[in-house]
Amino acid sequence: MSEKVLMKGNEALAESAIRAGCRFFFGYPITPQTELAAYMAKRMPKVGGTYLQAESEIAAINMVYGASAAGARAMTSSSSPGVSLKGEGISYMSGSDLPGVIINVQRGGPGLGGIQPSQSDYWQATRAMGHGDHRLVVFAPATVQEMADLIYDAFDVADKYRTPVMILADGMLGQMMEPVELREAISPEDLPAKDWTTEGHKNKRPHNIVNSLYLTAEDLEDLNVERYQRYKQIEETEQRAETFLAEDADIVLVAFGATSRICRSAVRAARDEGIKAGLIRPITLWPFPEEAIRATLPTAKAYLTVEMNMGQMVDDVRLVVNGAHPVDFYGRTGGVIPTPDEVLGKIREIAADLDSAKGDE
Amino acid sequence: MADQKEEKVVFQRPHSLLPVVTNYCPGCTHGIVNRLVAEVIDELGIEGDTVGIAPVGCSVMAYNFFGCDMIEAAHGRAPAVATGVKRVHPENIVFAYQGDGDLASIGMAETVHAATRGENITVIFINNAIYGMTGGQMAPTSLPNQVTQTSPYGRDVETAGYPIRVCELLSTLDGVAYLERVTVDSPKNVRKAKKAIKKAFETQRDGLGYSLVEVVATCPTNWGMTPQQAFAWMRENMLPYYPLGVYKDVVADGFANAAEAASARSAECPIAHPSEGGEA
Amino acid sequence: MSNTLNVVLAGFGGQGLLFAGKLIAYCGLIEDRHVSWLPSYGPEMRGGTANCSVCLSDEPIGSPLVLNPDALIAMNQPSIDKFAPVVTDGGVIVADMTLIGSVPEAPQATTIQLPATQMAEDAGFKQLANIICAGRLWAETHFCEEETLFKAMEKCVPARKAQMLELNKQALHIGMNA
Numbered sequence: 137m138s139e140k141v142l143m144k145g146n147e148a149l150a151e152s153a154i155r156a157g158c159r160f161f162f163g164y165p166i167t168p169q170t171e172l173a174a175y176m177a178k179r180m181p182k183v184g185g186t187y188l189q190a191e192s193e194i195a196a197i198n199m200v201y202g203a204s205a206a207g208a209r210a211m212t213s214s215s216s217p218g219v220s221l222k223g224e225g226i227s228y229m230s231g232s233d234l235p236g237v238i239i240n241v242q243r244g245g246p247g248l249g250g251i252q253p254s255q256s257d258y259w260q261a262t263r264a265m266g267h268g269d270h271r272l273v274v275f276a277p278a279t280v281q282e283m284a285d286l287i288y289d290a291f292d293v294a295d296k297y298r299t300p301v302m303i304l305a306d307g308m309l310g311q312m313m314e315p316v317e318l319r320e321a322i323s324p325e326d327l328p329a330k331d332w333t334t335e336g337h338k339n340k341r342p343h344n345i346v347n348s349l350y351l352t353a354e355d356l357e358d359l360n361v362e363r364y365q366r367y368k369q370i371e372e373t374e375q376r377a378e379t380f381l382a383e384d385a386d387i388v389l390v391a392f393g394a395t396s397r398i399c400r401s402a403v404r405a406a407r408d409e410g411i412k413a414g415l416i417r418p419i420t421l422w423p424f425p426e427e428a429i430r431a432t433l434p435t436a437k438a439y440l441t442v443e444m445n446m447g448q449m450v451d452d453v454r455l456v457v458n459g460a461h462p463v464d465f466y467g468r469t470g471g472v473i474p475t476p477d478e479v480l481g482k483i484r485e486i487a488a489d490l491d492s493a494k495g496d497e
Numbered sequence: 498m499a500d501q502k503e504e505k506v507v508f509q510r511p512h513s514l515l516p517v518v519t520n521y522c523p524g525c526t527h528g529i530v531n532r533l534v535a536e537v538i539d540e541l542g543i544e545g546d547t548v549g550i551a552p553v554g555c556s557v558m559a560y561n562f563f564g565c566d567m568i569e570a571a572h573g574r575a576p577a578v579a580t581g582v583k584r585v586h587p588e589n590i591v592f593a594y595q596g597d598g599d600l601a602s603i604g605m606a607e608t609v610h611a612a613t614r615g616e617n618i619t620v621i622f623i624n625n626a627i628y629g630m631t632g633g634q635m636a637p638t639s640l641p642n643q644v645t646q647t648s649p650y651g652r653d654v655e656t657a658g659y660p661i662r663v664c665e666l667l668s669t670l671d672g673v674a675y676l677e678r679v680t681v682d683s684p685k686n687v688r689k690a691k692k693a694i695k696k697a698f699e700t701q702r703d704g705l706g707y708s709l710v711e712v713v714a715t716c717p718t719n720w721g722m723t724p725q726q727a728f729a730w731m732r733e734n735m736l737p738y739y740p741l742g743v744y745k746d747v748v749a750d751g752f753a754n755a756a757e758a759a760s761a762r763s764a765e766c767p768i769a770h771p772s773e774g775g776e777a
Numbered sequence: 778m779s780n781t782l783n784v785v786l787a788g789f790g791g792q793g794l795l796f797a798g799k800l801i802a803y804c805g806l807i808e809d810r811h812v813s814w815l816p817s818y819g820p821e822m823r824g825g826t827a828n829c830s831v832c833l834s835d836e837p838i839g840s841p842l843v844l845n846p847d848a849l850i851a852m853n854q855p856s857i858d859k860f861a862p863v864v865t866d867g868g869v870i871v872a873d874m875t876l877i878g879s880v881p882e883a884p885q886a887t888t889i890q891l892p893a894t895q896m897a898e899d900a901g902f903k904q905l906a907n908i909i910c911a912g913r914l915w916a917e918t919h920f921c922e923e924e925t926l927f928k929a930m931e932k933c934v935p936a937r938k939a940q941m942l943e944l945n946k947q948a949l950h951i952g953m954n955a
Contacts, residue, residue: 140806141806142802142803142806142812142814160581160584160585167818168818186584186585188584190577190610191606191607191609191610192606194574194577194607195574195577195580195606195607195610196577198570198571198574198577198578198581198607199577199578199580199581199584200581201570201574201577201578201581202550202568202577202578202579202580202581202582202583202584203581203582203584204581205568205578205581205582206548206581206582206585206586206589207585208585210585224571225571225574228570228571232569251818307818308815308841308842311815311816311818312813312814312815312816313799313802313812313813313814313815314812314814314838314841315806315811333566334548334566334568335548335566335582335585335586335589336545336546336547336548336565336566336586337544337545337565337566338545338546339544339545343515343564343565343566343567344566344567345560345561345566345567345568346567346568346569347567347568348569349557349558349569397838397839397840397841398839399839400837400839401839401840402839404839473840473842475840475842475844476839476840
């Protein structure tokens with residue numbers, strides 16, 4: 137651990153990726169993630185790494201595909217519209233069992249949308265980041281420190297399960313500065329060896345193939361089933377969430393990333409008013425932290441999901457709650473950031489509903 | 498009793514071409530070019546260091562045919578994938594094997610940018626003026642008035658535009674070290690093609706810059722011809738549109754590599770030459 | 778000193794408000810407090826209005842976006858018009874009167890008017906009105922130890938710009954004594 141420094145989230149992601157052993161970054165300019173690429177352009181040559189500005193987001197993800205096939209820890213970053221372009225390559229990475237890290241510093245959409253913070257790529261990240269039967273592990277940091285820390289986990293999980301991993305941030309987290317304690321750097325040479333890479337067989341083994349094409353339906357089915365067994369293992373072992381005053385809460389808020397910070401303020405304010413509110417903050421969006429939410433089912437009376445979108449993660453919350461309690465949603469979209477007061481207002485409404493329901497009993 | 502004559506091997510499978518059945522149609526020129534690439538890999542003794550990138554197209558399963566490490570790329574993205582590999586392991590020999598739809602249509606951006614970056618890779622480009630794998634649709638290199646499944650009345654240049662001459666187009670780019678267009682319709686041309694492919698791999702081995710060999714090829718199946726008819730049609734129609742020859746050879750032009758040639762070309766531009774007193 | 782200080786610094790792009798915000802944030806960092814710095818970003822950075830939110834707190838910071846600042850540094854008319862009315866009760870407004878024609882009513886807060894840009898020009902460093910304002914805000918609120926303020930400045934100005942560091946420190950003094 138080093139001295140605490142003030143860093144932008146985008147810069148903390150970049151510096152920590154290098155410290156996590158990433159020496160290959162392929163990017164393309166887009167607001168609000170540009171500082172990340174700029175930081176890489178500055179730092180990579182100093183550490184013997186490669187920064188390459190690709191001709192497109194599509195090329196960038198395919199360069200990650202190639203670098204990963206060649207055995208390296210490789211990364212690309214973008215913001216929402218650019219991430220859509222990467223969908224093709226991410227699907228191919230899943231199909232070819234290639235590790236790699238993709239950063240999405242989200243902005244408002246759809247289309248060109250806006251450049252202000254958003255969480256409206258939740259569905260894309262957790263449901264349909266590309267065609268075909270596959271999953272993407274998605275981490276959702278909420279502080280600059282966590283952005284710095286999670287990138288180590290992102291690379292480790294990617295390598296361990298041979299899967300692409302996304303860090304889903306947003307414009308607020310990317311642009312804001314907070315104190316960060318950077319972790320110790322890992323040398324790429326010290327990373328575990330991989331036996332499946334395509335980097336020349338040196339006449340010592342049969343050729344390795346990195347491929348996602350299987351023309352025999354049964355073969356492809358077998359591979360997909362095998363991959364989903366790995367996904368099951370990921371679901372069992374990699375779920376992560378933080379809970380804040382949720383254990384005894386009547387109203388459990390569920391929020392991730394920047395929104396969770398706003399909810400934390402709202403929960404504190406609600407507690408000051410005597411409303412028993414709490415917060416569950418998913419740190420992994422896939423696997424979704426079902427266990428953390430399920431643990432609150434016996435005590436909670438209502439749930440409130442808060443997102444910077446029109447309501448996406450709320451689907452996952454409803455799947456876990458499964459009708460046991462009402463699940464409400466509050467969101468702002470288009471780059472508008474919800475305020476703690478707005479969320480508090482919604483908490484008060486739900487509290488009032490609970491009270492009147494009690495009165496009816 | 499027959500005489501026990503000593504066996505002399507006059508022809509055998511190249512080591513880097515695996516003993517597997519290919520998916521190519523009878524009379525297809527892919528087989529010839531696959532073999533030439535393998536012969537070159539053998540002759541240069543680079544199989545253990547080579548990584549090949551297969552495209553989407555008829556050679557999509559080339560990853561099963563070559564003995565070196567192989568990667569299957571998304572449609573058109575082989576140059577980007579090759580870039581990733583080469584940046585991680587500059588000592589690897591990296592080649593992409595691509596058809597016309599893959600290279601000059603969906604992958605044109607990747608092609609042009611890998612070339613202009615001077616990626617030290619080798620591209621083998623099969624131009625048979627048609628999409629073979631999907632059953633014979635119009636390609637970016639289909640000729641004017643050529644009938645295909647998606648140009649059933651012949652390619653109308655008024656609506657579908659003109660074919661792309663890839664070697665000519667890439668020859669303007671500074672990162673390119675070597676470009677040659679060949680064909681494989683006769684033993685003589687096969688030998689020439691092999692020479693070109695070998696030179697392309699040597700260009701990469703010596704770190705001179707981007708190299709590409711375009712092979713004007715046939716597709717008897719989708720052209721609806723016998724192999725002989727197809728070669729005749731190719732000679733008659735394709736070669737005038739896509740003339741054979743060397744389109745760029747920086748070494749023959751008197752330069753050590755692509756970078757030196759690019760530098761000479763931009764001699765009048767001060768910022769491109771900071772060490773010579775220009776502004777950086 | 779309250780447990781939390783939420784600051785908005787607002788003005789035109791190029792006035793160094795993001796830098797002044799970073800200075801305040803570093804003060805919090807040096808004193809081991811929780812800190813956040815959030816800029817407005819995008820097209821408005823380019824010549825339009827620029828602002829940033831800085832939070833110093835003894836508790837983890839929830840929303841880093843400051844909607845009701847305890848302290849406002851405003852360096853143009855649109856900024857003071859926008860933010861003065863939303864400053865908290867008992868809050869502080871530092872207004873650069875060189876660039877502000879009229880200060881809107883904000884009876885809930887203490888408004889300090891100073892011609893920061895003119896003062897900077899008179900002192901021979903016209904780019905440092907931002908720091909003069911920050912110095913003045915410190916004098917009013919003592920958001921950190923005095924020593925911390927100068928240590929933070931050393932963190933914010935790169936070592937290779939030693940000359941700039943000295944000028945910035947002078948500007949701080951001017952603001953603190955204004």
